[in-house]
Amino acid sequence: MDEPKPSICLPKEKFSENVVRKALYWFSQYCLWQLKERDTEWLIYIENEMVDSKFHFDRLLNDQLLREKIDIQTADLRRSIVRKVLSGIENTL
């Protein structure tokens, strides 16, 4: 029996696992999916694919890429803010 063909293939060099999984998290509201991988690609299998499924996924993926860009620049600052919050709460307690 032939292996089913993935609906979407994404190159790993362009899309991190985090980006792909976060996009898929929100993709659940549109359809069922399964994520597999090869050496250089993420393979996404979509069940009950609709006409606009890939458009939704593209947009979600694009948004996660933007979030990854923001995170690369601001992760340290975010951690710094949270550390200060926790130490402030600790002092109060």
Add this chain to the structure above:
Amino acid sequence: MTSKIMPFNFERLSNNKVFISNHSGFFHIFEDVSELDRFIEGTHQDTQDLKSKMFCFDTEDEQQTYTQLLSSSLSYKYQSSLCAPFLFIVVPTLRCDHNCNYCQVSRVNEDAQGYDLDRSKIISIVNRIIEIGYPPYKIEFQGGEPLLNFNFIQDFVGQFTSVVDEASVEFIIATSASLIDDKIINWAKNYPVSLSVSLDGTKSIHDRNRKHPRNSSHDLFQHGVSLIKKQLGDDKFSTVTTLTRAGIADPQDIIDAHIDVGSKDIFLRPLSPYGFATKRYDDNYTVQEFETYYEKLLRLLIKEYDDLGIVEHNALIHLQRIYNNKFNGYVDLKSPAGYVLGALVFDYTGNIFGSDEARMLHKSYGIKELRIGEVETPLNFSNNNSLINTLASSFISENPGCDECAYQPYCGSDPMHHLSTQLDPVGDKSLSRFCSYQKSTFDIIFRLIDEKETSAILNRWLNEHT
């Protein structure tokens, strides 16, 4: 000089603009994703306004200052959320003279036996409230139809006001108004009591949802409300509207229903997944239908009814969450969750729950961990691991799905909703109707804020009601 970005989250609005927010709750709206991209890349030309809201910085000093300010703001938000309950719900009876098709509490018939809260428990309940809460107390009687056990309410209010100054307490009776009569009105004149009455629409819609065995529910509502307004005053009466399939076709109906009774305050809520409503929850209306209805309703009120001063309070609560960092007064929109930290419920059984929804889930599914105590015994939260775990996992900044959401500074956690619909208090937000409702509501409100004319009226709603 190229500005560097501070941490923020973003969401696309349904008009293709992009909304961003930060830990302080400051927000900004970009025209489109490419403007957002330029801002991230550091090539955005006009960053003055963005800097003033701490979305970017030019110097090391600014970065440090903004980091400190953002953390102070977030600290303040958390600490003001970690508070004792401010709303105490007392359920004198599960009996009801109505049989509403979306009833959340799985009510019983008005002549059923064994569903009333015994008056012998009043002193214990009063003691529990005074132990846990602090003035001003807000005590709400719910049911069933609480006025079916009016004797209990009379005794309770009498007992509570004998130990607490009347100026420090507000009693609200949530009722269909079907049983309002001169005896109840004359009693209510002597105490700080107001009535919250269900109104689902004009007569045909109201009666389609809210079934009374002998009369038109709407006729009973009108009679009861007329007595309340004439003898107690307009400020002693408010409405709550549950939106169902019957009402979603035309938002004009609920406006007309309120004008008919001289009310300027609409408080709309969507269906909840508890009690009898569980069976009809998913097939009632979609979130998209709700969003279309709700935006039409708000635009109608803003455009056509501004001169009458009619306000929609669900929108007002969301506005307060947006503009007031201190506002934590709505149990359903708190992070950590308002479960126990916002409300306690004293059930007709004498059991105590952390929210009305927990009471309903306990009744429907027998989840024993949701019972956090009983009225005769002082409460002990620190030994309740289930409660602690539920609250610890309700900080939305740490929840998958919520952690990257731009509405996070204003939104809240609803563990009972997710327990009811997904059997997990955190839930998968991509499948969460609570999340979809909140995102839709914020989407509409921020788009209205982004329009000069509608924004001015929403500001007036805020100023006149806070």
